[in-house]
Amino acid sequence: METRELRYFVAVAQERHFGRAAQRLGIAQPPLSRAIAQLERRLGVTLLERTSRAVTLTEAGAVLLREGRAALDAVEAAERRTRRAATGGPSLVLVTKAGASSELLAKLLDAYAAEPGAVAIDVQLCGVGEQEGLLRDGRADVALLHLPYDSAVGFDTEVLHTEGQVAVLPAGHPLTTRPHLTMAEVAAIPDLPMPRWPRRDGSYPDGPGPEVRDNAQLLQLIGLGRTTAVLPESVRASLQRDLATVPVPDAPTVTTLIAWPPHSRSRALAGLVLAATRL
Amino acid sequence: METRELRYFVAVAQERHFGRAAQRLGIAQPPLSRAIAQLERRLGVTLLERTSRAVTLTEAGAVLLREGRAALDAVEAAERRTRRAATGGPSLVLVTKAGASSELLAKLLDAYAAEPGAVAIDVQLCGVGEQEGLLRDGRADVALLHLPYDSAVGFDTEVLHTEGQVAVLPAGHPLTTRPHLTMAEVAAIPDLPMPRWPRRDGSYPDGPGPEVRDNAQLLQLIGLGRTTAVLPESVRASLQRDLATVPVPDAPTVTTLIAWPPHSRSRALAGLVLAATRL
């Protein structure tokens, strides 16, 4: 099976429409129809049920969509990492959520830079939930993840840090005088609806709260009195003076992990992981 | 990057010889040379250093070999699982080491079969260390692994069982009267050298012991008085009468895991994992 065939199939399977898929792929519709038919013939498997009105996936088609996306990510990762290995640029790209673990990250980078043989590390900040994709398709080599917010499924990891969570409120809010709060109390604060985070596909659920992509945006919106949130206590290190925090003992404990694709143990990565575990 | 290009490059990188690689691929040498050159041109990266006497990998070439093999496995897995999803055959292939965890496996299969909506499960037995490859390239969907013998890197897992280990000796051997043994004592038994296991590439280290591929072979050789071994205590359930066991308290504890590729949560697999955790 060639990656071209896989790309074509994934496009059709996602769009559920040959014409739109062809447009997205930058080719005409007839060659696409033919390519899919040929793929089905070669596999000996019907992947799509087409009527002239709708295209639906068969069970086997659903399997190929799921597995094929992972395979295409792997191919893309191979290509990107090869290109990066050659163009002597940063030999390691670390990705983490904007506005999270900044203190830990600074310590990690300092500790690694002090090691003999340390290479340049590119730090890339992204929105919540984007790390996995970046790591999977080779745009990044290593990530800081936060359980239970992120999922570490399919990666190698080491635990770096665990911590409780605190509610972040605008300074002067009446509840800032309380010694602690419960999750239920925070969720019920009048006029401060909880923010809405993007789903895996990038869309946002409905609700009263503001849409946010990362912690930096979130903290700014809290300062503006538009929302509130329960975050790991380490955010206190990077708070402006207009924000206050109150412990939330019944919030789930947050575990910070360093994560990397399981098979890619380069020398540089091994050094960084070692430095991280010694923090 | 097309999978054909990747396959060609991997062949050359492994053989370090264009002629042999071409032969292995079933094509002539000139098209192979051209394909590699074209790949390098498209990537903008030199992958191989060739003199007319030797072919060596550049750093980028080493990266592409490592990442490319993983990517090819992923593509192959997508193809195999798609084909299997269509040809209504066994909808789940479970792989485990021959001669290991047989009791646990029987219980698991019984428990799962009793669930509503259970599908046919194919059990495949393999040699030590072969499970990972089978799982990675789609020949199997789920495996029983044994830490610390196997590596669970890159898979999702659930712990099923932990146990100590015992030395397995021919019945009547003088040491079978001892209440327990140490690792050092077992390794030093005169005339019973420890067996040699295959390395990742399939070759065997040098040494006096017999070559073995799985526990079934191993147990037979022990019965013949050719070797001895330290194995999880659950092997006692499947021993012939010509074998005896002695606990080895200082051997590492063995953990039995059920493992599966992280992204492939089919309905059938989820049911099997659930049944396994409830054992």
Place this chain on the structure above:
DNA sequence: AGGATTGATACCCGGCGGGTATCGCCGCGT
């Protein structure tokens, strides 16, 4: 009933993958 939408089919063309023949380079043997 008829037009619109959408996937399949028919047919053509150009490029690319694969083949054979041969060259150029280098190490080695006598």
Place this chain on the structure above:
DNA sequence: ACGCGGCGATACCCGCCGGGTATCAATCCT
């Protein structure tokens, strides 16, 4: 030192296949 042999690169040709346009066929919506 010269020549031979091994190996990768180059040159050139052919046939297939991927991509394009034109059109058909089936279905749904007025």
